[in-house]
């Protein structure tokens with residue numbers, strides 16, 4: 001299996017060669033040159049597999065340059081009941097016949113990013129050990145991504161994490177989750193500023209190519225191909241869980257921000273999984289909903305701060321992968337479209353033959369707002385006795401709008417309610433219960449460094465802590 005750039009400017013590479021990288025050298029995203037095709041016989045054989053064996057079957061189709069026995073060992077060590085709190089890894093909860101919640105949030109940080117990030121940590125460690133290399137991961141977070149990365153990379157040989165977060169701007173729970181880590185390879189840098197300052201610092205450091213090379217700076221952002229691959233697995237797992245035969249179709253509703261999660265659903269469908277609809281649910285930041293309704297992709301100058309904050313994005317960094325497929329895998333077309341976007345503009349596919357194909361790819365969409373979110377959390381709690389988080393609520397709200405009789409609907413649960421206590425209280429007049437092990441997390445000792453919002457200060461800190 002080889003990987004190409006969506007903009008055509010990268011020679012074919014293997015899975016391992018693109019594993020540690022971010023963007024392709026031409027600014028595009030890396031993508032599989034073809035999607036593996038899973039025929040009926042294979043699908044039938046996969047139906048009975050447990051999560052680990054299924055993950056191996058799916059991921060080895062993409063990571064075919066890692067020896068099978070090594071890949072199996074990495075996957076077996078990643079997806080355990082100790083880390084994900086059940087043998088199912090991604091358990092399905094049935095609200096009523098034909099309506100299901102896919103639990104993706106039982107990893108260490110209680111959000112779905114753990115599923116891919118935990119695998120990434122083990123893959124990185126494996127590849128770095130083989131090359132006798134080191135990696136210093138630099139990132140900025142407003143909560144979820146940073147903690148998922150830290151929990152995946154803690155204690156990993158050859159890896160350090162320098163994670164910038166805005167001082168005093170995260171919830172006490174999120175702050176405690178990150179800052180209570182005592183592993184010597186994890187560095188929490190609390191920046192005197194807002195999230196955008198943190199992101200600007202990461203950009204400034206990454207643009208200093210000499211520094212980046214000397215200190216082996218890397219990232220783990222959502223465009224990482226291996227993350228998308230790991231997420232393909234649970235679409236298969238959920239499909240088998242809610243159907244009795246591979247003749248049935250299932251629709252998925254996906255709370256979306258950077259389009260990473262639903263991109264994995266798209267890939268599963270292209271591989272041959274009988275998915276009827278992929279329902280893209282956004283919050284008030286509805287750049288994706290606008291595209292699927294109108295054909296116009298128009299990244300916004302401003303991002304609204306909402307009560308489903310992990311979906312607060314103004315442009316969707318994985319979206320280019322879908323447009324590549326929609327545009328018949330024509331890199332020149334993708335390049336031209338993103339030239340318009342990068343010049344601060346937008347593109348409009350409404351009058352093109354491409355837009356007519358969106359439905360063939362199964363996509364549809366909708367958006368949700370704060371009032372919808374509260375009402376949905378309340379409805380699900382009163383009707384089914386289940387508490388859902390704010391992002392999941394956006395997915396359920398939009399999913400129900402597109403539900404069809406006779407087609408099972410699976411709504412992806414992307415975080416647990418405990419992470420967004422304040423909004424749950426607003427909706428229900430009571431807080432969520434804390435899972436075991438998280439009861440007194442705010443009381444644990446915290447380890448972090450306060451930093452001015454200056455790239456130079458961060459550069460000096462990294463230099464002083466890498467021994468380079």
Ligand SMILES: *Cc1c(COP(=O)(O)O)cnc(C)c1O
Nearest residue numbers: 256257258259260261310414415
């Ligand atoms: C990251 C995240 C999302 C959005 O996922 P994308 O892959 O960026 O579309 C949704 N919900 C939660 C809780 C998240 O952490």
